[in-house]
Amino acid sequence: MSDEDGQRRPFRSLLHRRPDDDRDHLPDEGALAPFTRATAWLNSPPLTPAGLRGRVVLVDFWTFTCVNWLRTAPYLRAWHAKYASAGLTVIGVHTPEFGFEHDLPTVTDRVRQLGIEYPVAVDSDYGVWGDFDNHYWPALYVADADGRLRYHRFGEGEYAMTEMVLQELLRDAGADLDGSLIMPDARGLEVAADxxxxxxxxxxxxxxxxxxxxxxxxxxxxxxxxxxxxxxxxxxxxxxxxxxxxxxxxxxxxxxxxxxxxxxxxxxxxxxxxxxxxxxxxxxxxxxxxxxxxxxxxxxxxxxxxxxxxxxxxxxxxxxxxxxxxxxxxxxxxxxxxxxxxxxxx
Missing domain, CATH: 2.60.120.260 (Galactose-binding domain-like)
Structure with missing residues (x-):
């Protein structure tokens, strides 16, 4: 789904070309925002930027009825499965759109139904949303091992680009990766739009x-x-x-x-x-x-x-x-x- 005012905005790649050589690099977009205003945590005790130092962090804003997010879910599950042992922490921030999405037992049930095994910060009061100054479902923010935001993506798509960013930051943190990209098997609502x-x-x-x-x-x-x-x-x-x-x-x-x-x-x-x-x-x-x-x-x-x-x-x-x-x-x-x-x- 779109941001809270119903608007969608075009995405521009955040990979920039260094003027002094031929390597791609990622800009520094500031510090990873805290999660202190989460109203609950699922699959994990509360996480903090300080406690996540040394790991690459992918923060994903979602809500369980959003079809645009549902079509990203196979990639999030697959990235967690492939890269968690290499130093990646995926954090899903569940910020509700509709009133019924505030209900914690319902959110807990949907997390189980959707096969989400990575940590989920429940954001029923929009506190984490506000600390990230986020405006979209879905939205991805990626921080490096030093806790600096290096990439973001609003909306679905650009999965290969996002995975290459994850690989680059994981390698910078010392991971040994083969460079292959995942190809998840999507079904039902998770199949990409035509x-x-x-x-x-x-x-x-x-x-x-x-x-x-x-x-x-x-x-x-x-x-x-x-x-x-x-x-x-x-x-x-x-x-x-x-x-x-x-x-x-x-x-x-x-x-x-x-x-x-x-x-x-x-x-x-x-x-x-x-x-x-x-x-x-x-x-x-x-x-x-x-x-x-x-x-x-x-x-x-x-x-x-x-x-x-x-x-x-x-x-x-x-x-x-x-x-x-x-x-x-x-x-x-x-x-x-x-x-x-x-x-x-x-």
């Missing part, structure tokens, strides 16, 4: 950051209302049908057969969603151009389009195997009781 066909942006359903909602009415904010639906949607427009409450953070289904429709252009459709407060498992169904998705179904539904919300998470609804065009995805909640936060695409 960038050439991706024309739909991250889209929030709560009025705090919503865009493209054809029936949006500020007079209905935070009120349970019946939306008629039926609008003809053009690319990147979406609509609600049935009884919903549009809150600042989410659209909440309050009646039977509530529907969310989105006109998209991408290989993948994902939606951050979960059961509303006090609800158990919530069934839902996905239609693609009015029909069951068949072989275009995502990992969280079957070919008939059926799925179940059993936790607040990112659900993969569609992964198209064929040519990509503008299409209509619809989610139907037969019994209501769903909270839908944000569409993402890949």
């Amino acid at each position: 960038w050439p066909t991706l024309r739909s942006p991250e889209t929030y359903l709560g009025y705090g950051q919503s865009s493209g909602f054809v029936s949006e009415d500020a007079g209905l904010y935070d009120l349970s209302s019946v939306y008629p639906g039926g609008a003809r949607l053009t690319l990147n427009e979406w609509d609600l049908t049935g009884r919903w409450t549009q809150t600042r953070a989410a659209a909440v289904s309050g009646g039977a057969d509530g529907r969310v429709s989105f006109a998209f252009h991408a290989r993948d459709v994902n939606l951050v969603m979960g059961p509303a407060a006090g609800r158990g498992a919530v069934p839902f169904r996905v239609l693609l151009d009015g029909r069951p998705p068949g072989e275009a179904h995502g990992t969280d539904i079957d070919a008939a389009g059926n799925g179940v919300l059993d936790q607040q998470n990112t659900y993969q609804l569609i992964r198209q195997p064929g040519p990509i065009a503008t299409r209509l995805v619809e989610l139907v909640f037969p019994d209501g009781g769903a909270e839908a936060y944000c569409f993402t695409f890949g």
Whole structure:
């Protein structure tokens, strides 16, 4: 996902050419910030810059529903596995975007589900985020063995560049490395986006950051209302049908057969969603151009389009195997009781 104001900014490589010779070098970007304002630690006791001296440190800002971060996760796990014994410490800083991501038992469970074995600083109050002056999910900061920041990367991608930086700093600290680069096996939500066909942006359903909602009415904010639906949607427009409450953070289904429709252009459709407060498992169904998705179904539904919300998470609804065009995805909640936060695409 993007930074907290929804903006993305272009990345410029931080490898500079020395004017006096032909070697690449990395700039000094200041001291590694502390982690003292973390609210909890997972997989490790609290870590400090002083205690990490002598090790190269990769700090990764993430939140568990962020699809942009999920697509970096295979690399983070692989770098930890390959380089920890050579002197690398990976620290994941979990800074939540949505309210439910503040819940420590939930974060702990997601760390386990995602196979994260490196230390995680839980940053529910944005203290570490502020000390790093960070603005993005995901964001990487790399410090050398002397505790000096030497590289950063905002957003996904540039994995080979990042790994070469890690290797350079580890060698500077005395590690003997062969120079090979990892090639992780990504699956499900962790598979890289199909960038050439991706024309739909991250889209929030709560009025705090919503865009493209054809029936949006500020007079209905935070009120349970019946939306008629039926609008003809053009690319990147979406609509609600049935009884919903549009809150600042989410659209909440309050009646039977509530529907969310989105006109998209991408290989993948994902939606951050979960059961509303006090609800158990919530069934839902996905239609693609009015029909069951068949072989275009995502990992969280079957070919008939059926799925179940059993936790607040990112659900993969569609992964198209064929040519990509503008299409209509619809989610139907037969019994209501769903909270839908944000569409993402890949």
